[in-house]
Amino acid sequence: MTSAAPRLLLVDDEQSITDSLAPYLERSGFEVRVAADGQQAWDSVAAWHPDILVSDVMMPVxxxxxxxxxxxxxxxxxxxILLTRVGESGERSAALEEGADDYLNKPFDPQELVARARAVLRRVAAGAAPLxxxxxxxAGDLRLDRPGRRLxxxxxELSLTPKAFQLLEYLMARPGxxxxxxxxxxxxxxxxFATHTRAVDHRVAELRAALGDDSLAPRYVETVAGVGYRFRAEVSRA
Known part of the structure; x- marks a missing residue:
């Protein structure tokens, strides 16, 4: 990315959304173009080469x-970044596995979209986008085979429950x-919706046990107090 405004392609078949969101994104420092469906977006990516794509999931064509x-x-x-509606968790999970960088639930706060877009672009600038x-x-002596679902x-070879593997895959693809x-x-x-389940914490504990990771001096999965988790080791693609 250069010092010029990052190029953002906004893809949604609802004109009311693009009419209101595109100007907001421009005021937030992006150069914005709009596409009404995935085919238009495909053509625009080839011709315009945007720095980031923000797309609805459910669209015609x-x-x-x-x-x-x-x-x-x-x-x-x-x-x-894919825009999904509440209740489309299956679509969202599949899209992340297929190579989407992030998602945002509709309806959403435009400020949150800007924050997510900037976070993704920071990963790009750090060279993490291909992950x-x-x-x-x-990551070091750790190797995760995504298609084979093996670690x-x-x-x-280490044995993980499917959800723990999915969590590790998600964190490793977005290190730091x-x-x-x-x-x-x-x-x-x-x-x-907000929930009090400790499902994430339990799967992190499973990961640490399998990886031999110390929660007080983690090599891989670090707890950020009061917030969540991050993968702290450097990650590369094989």
Missing amino acids: LDGRQLVRRLRAAGDSTPT VTAQTLV WRADR EVHPRERLLSALWGFD
Whole structure:
């Protein structure tokens, strides 16, 4: 990214949303173009090369998930935030696995979208963007095979429950970023409302036991007091 305003492509078939959101994003420092469906977005990505894509999921012609799959299959790692409606947790989880960088529930606070977009762009500037599309993630002697759903430490394969594996995959693909418990619950468990469950904490404990990670001096998963968790080790794609 250069010092120029980052290019943001906003994709939504609801004109009322794009008419109000595009000017707000421009006032927040983005150069914005609008597309009404995934096919228009595909054409615009090829012609305009945006720095970030913000797309609705449910659209005619080509929906948001199909757009992400097509981009990743073509080797295009343009960072993408998907806009999903409450109750579409299955769509959201699948989209994250397919290469979306983040999601936001509709309706949402435009300030939250700006904050998420800037966080994603910071990861891009740090060279982390390709991680969400990598087949294999590596952190030291830790190797995570995403398609095979397998995990090794050195030459030993580790056993995790499916949800713990999904949590580790999510954190490793977004290293260094603090992930609030509420966002993890929404993204990975499908809880769209505040809940008192300790599901995230239990899976983190499972990860630490499997990885031999010390909660007081973590090598991998760090607790950020009062907020959530982050993956602290450097991650690369194999």
